[in-house]
Amino acid sequence: MKEQTNSNLHMSRAGKTDEFYTDISMIENELRHYRNYFKDKVVFCNCDDPAFSNFWKYFQINFYMLGLRKLVSTHFEADKPSYKLEIIRQDDKVGQLSFLPDYVQTPLKGDGDFRSPEAIQLLKEADIVVTNPPFSLFADYIAQLKAFHKDFLVIGNLNAVTYKEILPSIMANEIWLGYNSGHFWFKVPENYEEKKTDFRIDENGQKWRRMGNICWYTNLDTTQRHEDLTIFKNYSPDLYPKYDNYDAIEVSRVANIPSDYSGIIGVPITFLTQYNPDQFEIIDVKSSGLLLKKNDGSVKSMYKRVLIKNIRGARHGN
Incomplete structure (x- = not known):
């Protein structure tokens, strides 16, 4: 997941980027509560570079177990065209839970920004969006999902509930929080500056940064909220x-x-x-x-x- 450098997590469209990658355990711990929602659905991960994204990895590994019809992933590439990855269900493979499905890579004409015409067209064709969108653009991102009436499960900062673009939906019970929230560890690149707190390097030399007030936003109903x-x-x-x-x-x-x-x-x-x-x-x-x-x-x-x-x-x- 790529994120901006305002001590939160996101990609800066201005050029400089800090890259934070969501740990797959964080994804698994949340998505296990929503498995019934994915059968025969088109899932779109529109802020995920498949080369690094554990969202893509999770859905590719579990494609047939979840019963997906299609999986699509796009991501933002600064100053150059991006691409999309796509997996389409093959009915003769249904039931082969250990089968890792092949994907098709197709170049995009634009940079893959979730607001681009290409990404919007893919959004229109999707049933559920699952990703970690830019926190700096979170209000715009949620507004887009609402405008196209999409189901979603996305990572955000708890403080976003106070945004004027999001608060009315929280109060109207159109959007709510998922199962897991709090402080979470994210992988960061090798060139990431070491911090005095909420920072560690594991036994393999991988750098990690812990971020607080992280939660999941969704409009998929949960048993927990009742x-x-x-x-x-x-x-x-x-x-x-x-x-x-x-x-x-x-x-x-x-x-x-x-x-x-x-x-x-x-x-x-x-x-x-x-x-x-x-x-x-x-x-x-x-x-x-x-x-x-x-x-x-x-x-x-x-x-x-x-x-x-x-x-x-x-x-x-x-």
């Missing part, structure tokens, strides 16, 4: 202070959400990794601006908060 979050705390005004400038209580840990409060509750953004739309309603997501009075009388501006309501018959609150 599991109730276990909450057992009781509301008390002494334990749950209200914001100075918003009629909501502050709950600094998701585990401390009171079970009996019916008003608006401010929780950390990590709540979205456990969000059940049958249990809670999302009122808003605030990047900043919520003010909370501290014990010494000073006012603290709170970091990103999700504002929610318990819709399961809570008692206290407004």
Whole structure:
């Protein structure tokens, strides 16, 4: 996966690139939950160089096990034409789970950018998109998927939920988070500058960089998002202070959400990794601006908060 150099993960269209490669275990751990979605589908990996991409590797190895109809991969190449790789199901090979299917490589006229006419045409023909898109272009990327009404499962940064292009879809339950989130290790090139933290070199000399707040975004339904979050705390005004400038209580840990409060509750953004739309309603997501009075009388501006309501018959609150 190729990504930009703003301490996140992505490719810079301006020229300089840092390359981060998704570990196949990260892909396997997430995609194992969605196997039933892929039967007879066309899968498009539109930000993946097959020479390096573990997304391509995963789908090529599991092509017949998943029952795919077609697999297509394209990627961005700076200052030169790119190419696409394609695997089409051969019915006489169905059932041969150990069979590694052959692919056809075809040159593209353009650079393979996911916004290019060639990539858009391939997108129109696809059923499901699975990839790690440029974080710097994440809002545009998701907007494109929505515009063409595509199913998708893509890697992103948790902070993207606050983007004005994405937040309405989160609140409307059109997009949600997948099963796995947190800090993940990515392979980086040999010339990658060593870091003091979140960096290591393994026994084979391979460099790795750990990135935080990584999650999966999808519109494929999951069983996890319909599991109730276990909450057992009781509301008390002494334990749950209200914001100075918003009629909501502050709950600094998701585990401390009171079970009996019916008003608006401010929780950390990590709540979205456990969000059940049958249990809670999302009122808003605030990047900043919520003010909370501290014990010494000073006012603290709170970091990103999700504002929610318990819709399961809570008692206290407004």
